[in-house]
Amino acid sequence: MSAPDLKRTIVIADGLTKDVLSPDHPYRASHQNVGDREIERLIGRGKHYGEGPLAVFLRAVSAATSSDGAGSLILLTPAGDDDPVGESTGAGFTFIEAIEELAPVARVVPAAPGVIPDTDLRETCLAMGVTEDDLPGTRFLVVGCHTDRRVLGLASFLRNVWGCPNVAVSPHLLGSATQEAHLAALRHTLPAAGIEVLLDLEAAAEYAGLDPAPFSAFGCSPVSIGPPEALETLNDAERRIMCACTGRAWSCGPWPEVSAEACCSWRMDGRAARAPSRWL
16 A cells, blocks of 8 residues: 655644643633643743744744645634633633634634544544545644643544544643653653654654744754663663653753763764753
8 A cells, every 4th residue: 555645734733722821820720721831831931921832833834824835723722611710702712822813824623621523623624625535645743732631632533543644743842731641641652552753843843844944943852861870761762752852851850950961872863962942
């Protein structure tokens, strides 16, 4: 059987509402909120709010979609009439300010908690010009929050229910409230489900049909930091994913953060790992 003809990439973003990604009161008290550290890593904070890798990436996808069709963006939003912390939008939950300007350009698909909107999602893809015959040749990049739940469920659904062989995620575009679950999904569960884990933000940009050059400034590539005795217990694939996941997988423990040169010398795709930027 010949390989599918890759015609386009569709980016599906989930968990971008205020109850998940807002640092403001009262949203930060939501049980869905991923916490200040993840919000800062993905979106930014203070005067740099909206300049983090996830926000910039989605704006680039949106711009490409509206200008030359290089990418297509679908935003999933929780189905319902009221925001869980009291701010009604008239159509459900409120997107964070950093991406709310994208909603008129993107396709917005309501998704009930714990449910993959199969019919609505398929109809949205068809409305974007993807035929049923095109689906096997369509690449999907899933971004957003709750790596071990919503992202895992959606990516696995696309790969194993829709039968799309080209489904990917990137740790630099994902966040979770619980780091252990986030890392476990990226190291084990997602690869086991046939999902590609793109460890470099520039690789994710290329996958989405974007120019990777503007994303190099983030420094979001695999990072070699951590206690050598812990790294020795990992195989090569696990080490790469662990070091790439948020760029701080090891810096949250009792040990000090160390440089790539001081820790280990492995390389990814022939390039030396770089130190984390201010976003990692």
